[in-house]
Amino acid sequence: MSNANRSRGSLSAVLVVLAAACSSPLETTDQPGTPGGGQPDGSGPQPVTDAGLFAHATASTPWTWYKLSADTLSPTSDSPHFARLRTRYNSVAATSLDGTGRVTAGTIFSDGALIVKEIYKDGALAALAVMAKAPGDPNAGHGAWLWAEYSPGGGVLHSLTQSEETCHACHLPGLDHTRMNDAHP
Numbered sequence: 001m002s003n004a005n006r007s008r009g010s011l012s013a014v015l016v017v018l019a020a021a022c023s024s025p026l027e028t029t030d031q032p033g034t035p036g037g038g039q040p041d042g043s044g045p046q047p048v049t050d051a052g053l054f055a056h057a058t059a060s061t062p063w064t065w066y067k068l069s070a071d072t073l074s075p076t077s078d079s080p081h082f083a084r085l086r087t088r089y090n091s092v093a094a095t096s097l098d099g100t101g102r103v104t105a106g107t108i109f110s111d112g113a114l115i116v117k118e119i120y121k122d123g124a125l126a127a128l129a130v131m132a133k134a135p136g137d138p139n140a141g142h143g144a145w146l147w148a149e150y151s152p153g154g155g156v157l158h159s160l161t162q163s164e165e166t167c168h169a170c171h172l173p174g175l176d177h178t179r180m181n182d183a184h185p
Contacts, residue, residue, distance in 0.1 A: 047139060048132065048134055048137055048146055048160065049160075050148060050150070050156045050161075053130055053132055053148055054128070054130070054148075054150045054154045056114060056132070057114065057116045057128055057130045057132075057150070058128070058154075062091060063089065064088065064089045064091075064101065065086060065089075066086065066088070066089070066101055067100060068100065069086075069101070070086060071086065072084035072085060072086045072118075072120055073086060083119055083120050083122075083126060084119075084120040084121075085117050085119050085120065086117075086120075087117045087118070088115070088116050088118070089113070089115055089116075090112075090114040092109075092110050092111075092133075093110075093114055093133075095110065096109050096113070108143075109133050110133065111133050111134070111135055111144070112132075112134075113131075113133040114130070114131070114133075115131040115132075116128055116130050117129040117130075125152045126151075126152070127150065127151060127157060128149065128150045128151075129147075129148075130147070130148045130149070130150065130160075131145050131146070131147055132145065132146040132160075133145055133146075139160050139161050146160045147160060148160040
């Protein structure tokens with residue numbers, strides 16, 4: 001079995017396990033300790049954590065692929081995402097895609113939108129770059145987006161608490177801070 005197939009198989013197994021344990025991404029709930037829920041003492045909204053965002057990024061279904069294709073795309077010369085990639089959108093974010101799977105011109109993604117860029121190096125999944133629309137979250141930056149990057153096993157490469165400045169400069173010119181249409185027309 002190739003490394004790419006092993007990675008896909010491992011990711012699929014993680015998705016099945018986590019899908020059974022997690023609610024939909026960034027869903028508002030009254031349960032303490034969940035995104036949009038209360039603090040453990042019952043007060044205020046709970047900020048999204050790196051562990052929670054990774055769980056949502058790997059467990060949420062159904063996904064819609066950019067350009068309606070799960071094929072990987074070549075990196076662009078100005079991308080910090082160093083290798084082949086493919087991008088998927090949760091059901092909230094997918095409402096902002098057109099009939100060809102591209103981001104609709106003038107789009108402002110809805111609250112709860114989750115976009116996951118799978119980054120591959122030498123045919124194996126190397127990282128997940130995640131954007132989540134979370135207005136009101138204290139870590140949300142420009143456009144109310146949370147930004148983070150994780151290893152396939154959930155290790156934090158760029159924490160959502162510190163990635164705003166790293167990610168925003170590159171994403172600023174995109175449609176609601178997304179770059180797939182201009183990077184991969």
